[in-house]
Amino acid sequence: MRFGPVPLAEAEGAVLAHSLALPGGKLKKGRRLSAADLARIAAAGISEVVAASLDPGDLDEDSAAARIAGAIAPDPAALGLTVSAPFTGRVNLFAARPGLISVDAAAVDALNAIDPAITLATLPDAARVTARQMVATVKIIPYAAPAAAVTAAEATARAAPGLLRCAGLALASAGLVLTRTPGMADKLVEKGAEAVGDRLAALGMTLAGRAVVAHETAAVAAALAAAPGEMILLLTASATSDPADVGPAGLVAAGGRLLRFGMPVDPGNLLFLGNLGDGRGAERPVLGLPGCARSPKLNGADWVLERLAHGRAVRPAEIARMGVGGLLKEIPSRPQPRAGGAAAAGHRQKVSALILAAGSARRMGGRDKLLEPVAGRPLLAQVAAAALASGAEETVAVLRPGDGPRAAALAGLPLRRVENPRAADGMGTSLAAGLAALAPDADAVLVLLADMPEVTADGIDRLIAAFDPEEGREIVRATAADGTPGHPVLFGRRFFEALGGLGGDRGARELVAEHRDFVVEVALPGQAALTDLDTPEAWAAWRAGTG
Structure with a gap:
């Protein structure tokens, strides 16, 4: 790859390295420069650009x-x-x-x-x-x-x-054995049971049953042998301080094997891990919990419990390697088990696809353009199939009231149909009707025109991939390969209210123009972002070109 200043005469097809503010709008870095782009740059009096040019082996x-x-x-x-x-x-x-x-x-x-x-x-x-x-x-x-x-x-x-x-989760249930010493308060036993139950629930596991027994080796052995569940957890009244203490000794007395006592994680040092036969030739893991497990705060037992729950064999050597990063007392950022997992940051955005299919098709001479056959099915079904095959979380189609033929074209497809009683008043009303039907937790909406046969699931996914509110990319507009703006257009949630307020036949073009700083453009192949078929002549020309 060659990088540096390039004369305009040699820059077509190169990748713009630095954004350029030009009359009529900015050319953003990363754009593959077209002849039209270079003409705009030249008209601004600029003779060269800093760009990257690919070599044959790139x-x-x-x-x-x-x-x-x-x-x-x-x-x-x-x-x-x-x-x-x-x-x-x-x-x-x-x-x-x-x-x-x-x-x-x-x-x-x-x-x-x-x-x-x-x-x-x-x-x-x-x-x-x-x-x-x-x-x-x-x-x-x-x-x-x-x-x-x-x-x-x-x-x-x-x-x-x-x-x-x-x-995914491999073990769905666990039995719990708790011990108590004479004079131990009931509320301490219950506190431990509740904390363990919360940990299991956060993992998606169920508590198969629990037993409270005396803090004695024989009692622990009997309770472990009778415990239900695919895993057994043991929380003792007194901290386990030696492999010969009540908990590990009870495991061995029940016929089990002690694999590891202690771990280099604090809190959580006094954990032990073993196996116990289930009476049918298989072994169940037995996890001896440290006393800090009565608190919902993170401790070393959480690391072992999570691994076991998800089917990962935990070997003694793996526990021994947990010391680096094992000082947990000063870590405030991890959610407690009740919260059920990681924070929301870094999650894939939930994008809804909204198909506007309530237009009148007045220019088709009595035919319905959305029912014209494409790849063996009506165009409307073809567009819906592209949306459903994409990474969009849901698909909603807005139709005219009582439009049986268009509804029939969508029959059997896993999408939601919404009728717009004000469809005759224009596209703005269909946008409002569709937005009102979206999932309440949608992060963005991808607005699809139903008469664009060349928009594919891959193209939709490229638009979704470009959406990133943290990077300021909150409006994603498809363009033709030469950079000419077209459709679909994706809008982040911050624009939902403005979109819903568009009246009559107003589309969202003005909204995009008013918020250029939030716009990122994604080129789709060829003329896919511009090909909308409104007349019999357009259909005939398109079929001649694709056939």
Whole structure:
């Protein structure tokens, strides 16, 4: 890749490195310069631009990031992940479910050592995550990466299957045994039981049953042997201070094996871990909880409990390695178990797709353009299928009142239909009707015109990937390959009220113009963002060009 000042005569197809403020609007960095862009730059009296030009052996940043992410997660669903479309050289990977992240650190290190242009950042191994939480990001730092380096990164990822995965819950239930000493207050026993129950609930596990017994080896042994659940938790009245103490001794007396006593994590030092046969040839993990487990605050037992719950075998050597980062007393940021997981920051945004399909099609000479066949089905169904195949969280279609044929075209598709009684008053009323029907927690709405046959699920995903309120990208507008603005357009939640207030036949063009600082443009292939078919002549020309 070549980087630096480029004369305008040589700059077509290069990537703009620094944004340019021009009459009529800014050209943002990262834009692939078209002939029309260069004409605007020249008209502003500028003779050269700072740009990046790809060499024959280079891959553009989006293609490189997408290939590497595809090698890391060739089957995202099987790995418990979802993968975003690439944008500005970045592909994000998200947890598809609550779970525990497993990371092959050696493979990540090897991938990051291939070329400085290629980076992979992940959450720590064994991090507990919630659904939609970002767990990794592939980022190409410059505007391109050597194709040979990308190929090497793909090979490194494929050589480490499961380099990154999100394990779902493996153990659904646990039995709890508590001990009490003479004179021990009932409320202390209940406090411990409640804290353990909250921990299990936060993981999605159920408490299969509990028993309160005397703090004696024989009583503990009998209770462990009779405990229900796929895992057994033991919380003793007195802290376990030796492998021969009541808790570990009770485990051994019940026929179990003690694997580890103590851990280099504070609080949580006085934990022990073992196994106990279930009477059917299998073993259940037995976790002896430290006294600090009566508090909802994070302790070392949480790390072990989370791993066991998600099917990860915890070996004594792994516990021994928990010392680095194991000083937990001064960590205020982790949510308590009752809160149920990680904070909301870094989660995949919830985007709703809104299809405007309440227009009158007056220019079609009596035919309904939305029912014209495309790829063997009505255009409206084709557009809806693209939205449903994308990463949008939900799809809502706005129809005219009593429009049976259009409703029939959508029959059987998993979307929500909304009738706009004021459809004759224009597009603004359909926007308002659709917004009112969106999920209340939607972070953004992608507005789709129902007469655009070339908009695909991949194109929609590229728009969704560009949306990032933290980066100020809150309006995402599709353009043609040459940069001409078109549709769809995605709006962040901050614009919902303004969109809902558009009256009559007013679209959102003025809203976009008023908030240019929030706008990012994403080029779709060819003329996909501009191809809307309103007349029989347009349909005939389009079919002739695509047939």
